[in-house]
Amino acid sequence: MATNLRIRFLVWLRRWSKRDWAIAIAVFTITIFVLTFTINSFSDDPDSPSPVDATADDDVVDLTFLRNAKSRGALCLDGSVPGYHFKKGFGSGSENWLLHVEGGGWCANRESCSFRAKTQLGSLNYMTRRVPFSGILSSDPSQNPDFFNWNKVKLRYCDGASFAGHPETELKTGNNLFFRGQLIWEELMDELLSIGMSRAKQALLSGCSAGGLATLIHCDDFRKLLPKDVVVKCLADAGFFLDEKDVVGNYTMRSFYHDVFTLQSLAKSLPKECVEKMKEPSECLFPHEIIKHIKTPVFLVNPAYDWWQIQNVLIPDTSDPHGYWQKCRQSILKCNPRQIEILHGFRNSLLRGLSDFLKNKDGGMFINSCFAHCQTWLTDTWHSPNSPRLNNKSIAESVGDWYFNKRVVKEIDCPYPCDPTCIHVDFSQT
Numbered sequence: 001m002a003t004n005l006r007i008r009f010l011v012w013l014r015r016w017s018k019r020d021w022a023i024a025i026a027v028f029t030i031t032i033f034v035l036t037f038t039i040n041s042f043s044d045d046p047d048s049p050s051p052v053d054a055t056a057d058d059d060v061v062d063l064t065f066l067r068n069a070k071s072r073g074a075l076c077l078d079g080s081v082p083g084y085h086f087k088k089g090f091g092s093g094s095e096n097w098l099l100h101v102e103g104g105g106w107c108a109n110r111e112s113c114s115f116r117a118k119t120q121l122g123s124l125n126y127m128t129r130r131v132p133f134s135g136i137l138s139s140d141p142s143q144n145p146d147f148f149n150w151n152k153v154k155l156r157y158c159d160g161a162s163f164a165g166h167p168e169t170e171l172k173t174g175n176n177l178f179f180r181g182q183l184i185w186e187e188l189m190d191e192l193l194s195i196g197m198s199r200a201k202q203a204l205l206s207g208c209s210a211g212g213l214a215t216l217i218h219c220d221d222f223r224k225l226l227p228k229d230v231v232v233k234c235l236a237d238a239g240f241f242l243d244e245k246d247v248v249g250n251y252t253m254r255s256f257y258h259d260v261f262t263l264q265s266l267a268k269s270l271p272k273e274c275v276e277k278m279k280e281p282s283e284c285l286f287p288h289e290i291i292k293h294i295k296t297p298v299f300l301v302n303p304a305y306d307w308w309q310i311q312n313v314l315i316p317d318t319s320d321p322h323g324y325w326q327k328c329r330q331s332i333l334k335c336n337p338r339q340i341e342i343l344h345g346f347r348n349s350l351l352r353g354l355s356d357f358l359k360n361k362d363g364g365m366f367i368n369s370c371f372a373h374c375q376t377w378l379t380d381t382w383h384s385p386n387s388p389r390l391n392n393k394s395i396a397e398s399v400g401d402w403y404f405n406k407r408v409v410k411e412i413d414c415p416y417p418c419d420p421t422c423i424h425v426d427f428s429q430t
Helices: 002-017 021-033 110-116 167-173 181-194 210-225 252-263 272-277 281-285 287-293 307-314 326-330 337-353 395-403
Strands: 060-065 083-087 096-101 130-132 151-155 202-208 231-237 298-303 364-368 410-412
Touching: 083 181, 096 210, 181 210, 202 210, 210 231, 210 287, 231 395, 252 281, 252 307, 272 281, 272 287, 281 287, 298 395, 307 337, 364 395
Parallel strands: 096 151, 096 202, 202 231, 231 298, 298 364, 364 410
Antiparallel strands: 060 083, 060 130, 083 151
């Protein structure tokens, strides 16, 4: 019953997303919402534990308001102050820090940003005050073997542009919207440094989906905050978004990113060399461009059949007016052979996008063949007896081996349906 309730919630969010493609991207947070068992309003807790995946009370963490945000202008879309959740480390992990950037998509125009400003993805007023820490944020060594006792921070996401927006275009919107993502990022870092991160011995910046993109955008900036002798690395989960044509030949994602880039003036937060070189600077928002300029070691966790990208990049609603893809979009188990062939092509595009990164001696990757999106946040997919595995290692074990230089970790799964360890999301089970 609990499993069915989760799936109904996922399907509800998909139906809601069809109102506006830009708002649909807020579905990124489904991986977090999967823990939710109530859906009464936007103010409901997106991270509440479900009956079958409950988190211990001592891993439920209160929201902290960013104390100097208002005076420094570091504001959410609606002008409220941002926040974060902090759990202090202990034992051997007391001087190590793990940051996780919340996902939640982007807004690309005045209407979608105004809508977003009335949700937890754009306003402190709708944010849940207490959230459970699970997966990569868990304090249970059986669920999080390498990082369980580190200082752990969840950064709440309320700017709509992966912490990269600038206020230059605010007056043009005429809707009292605040585009302050970069300022929020800087203020968050200042506060974390002041409460102990400045004394870190090891640090890992991570993020899921839009938070994974934020991780890539700010990875080198994060490295510069800490002394050179501190081990600093970055982990982007389901953040490698592709610049691919959809099934009818349109560059839907490219067009969308262009609008986000323009609306929130992202140029100054992206690699300068890319912005100056590219004929269309907004294309520098794609990870395959960003990653060319990152000097800090990066690990990529990405499903080759990312359901969000399949539903919104490869087969957006507008590309399938007659419903040919409807069942396949809901479940990879229901795709016909011709559709699977096209999905394999999307996987091949991902691997081509990663070809240069494969040569990066400091980089790591875990590319499995699951119909999934964001796998570090949930215990089931991060590290459990039934979690996905490559080379007989869970995602958590693979990330740990890479972070602590135990081995080279560049795992790429065989094509679907070869991997029996996958946990495939199935939206058709209502």
